[in-house]
Amino acid sequence: MPSAPAPLRDLAAPPGLWTRRAWLGGALAVASGGALAQPVKPASVSASTATRVPVLAYHRFGPTVADSMTVRTRTLAEHLHVIQDLGCTVIPLADLVAWRLGQLPSLPPRPVVVTVDDGHRSVIEAMAPMLRDPRWPVTLFIYPSAISNARYAMRWEDLRELQDTGHCTIESHTYWHPHLVRERRQRTPEDFDRFARHQLSRAKTVLQERMGRPVTHLAWPFGMSDAGLQALAAQTGHAAAFGLGNRPASLTDPVFDLPRYLMVDALGGRQMARLLQQAHSEETRS
Ligand SMILES: [Zn+2]
Incomplete structure (x- = not known):
């Protein structure tokens, strides 16, 4: 297993970085509205509507750029440092969905979601040690x-090992x-529907x-879907689905086509900083 760049093994929380427990506690306090479980106050709803959440979509990792979907581990390290330096809070994807569905009234400041598609073995070999x-x-x-x-893919035991870390969701x-x-x-309409x-x-x-837990979120292959597919995702028991789109997710995005930013190696630390600042600044302008 390749070793990760040293500094990331000790990612310390910068001052003011909310821990998940701290902000979730706050969010739940708002959600419960005290003993009488009153509805969420309009003030927190309007603050929440301005929130923008960049969702990052990675694929593969490696020491060199083997193909267009590979992000070098040193580039990933830069991304992670930028996320930390800007005081962003990496939130679980499920929290973004809950917020989009109105089940969570607010998210922590400068939220970011990290996703990785396809199950390439470099996820456990190169990315996991850094995260x-x-x-x-x-x-x-x-x-x-x-x-x-497939030779390039992880094994079920790898996915279970990642899930067992407690912060990796399949x-x-x-x-x-x-x-x-x-x-x-x-295909004919009937054949396509079946397929x-x-x-x-x-x-x-x-x-x-295989994973022993509910699976309710979906990422469209190649980021591509249409209205019929989005309806089918709902019918087959999914709560939300993600595409691409290179813009932050907001409360106005379709639940079954939430946008993500495609991460490529050409997007270095500086560009990542600009991307996040721009995404989050839309928040304050709204
Ligand atoms: Zn894919």
Whole structure:
């Protein structure tokens, strides 16, 4: 297993960085509204509507840029330092969804979500050692057909090891990662419906059985979906789905096509700082 850049093993919380427990406690206090469990006050709702959440979508990691989807570990280290230096709070994807669905009234200041698609083995070999801190929750969108099967992919025991860290959540990326929008064009409506339904349901079932927990979030392969697919995601028991779009998620984004930023190696530390500052500054302008 390659060793991680040293400084990241000791990511210390900068002053003022909220711990998950601290802000969740605050959020729950607001949600419960005291003993009478009153509805959330309009003031906190209006503050929340201005929130913008950059969701980062990584794929593979390595010492060199092997392909367009590989981010070097040194670039990832820069990203993590920027996230920390700007006083951002990495929140679980589930909290973003709960907030979008109105189940969580507010998020901590400068929220960021970290996701990694596809289940490449560099996730456990290169990324996981750099993200050991439980304050850095990560969501992995996995297509189960590759796990313990494709040479480039992780094994089920790797996913369980990551899940057991307590800050790594496994979610769905369909069963075998088809380009669903293209498949729709190439199949009859009935055949496509059967195919897409199987991709969504089978992935969810297999992941739930293997990981022993509910799987309700989905990332569209290639970031591509349409209104019919988004409806199907709801019908097959998903609470939210993510695409791409290179903009922060807000309360006005479609629940089944929430945007994420595609992370590539060309996006260095400086560009990441600009990206996050821009995303969060929309928050204050709104
Ligand atoms: Zn993918």
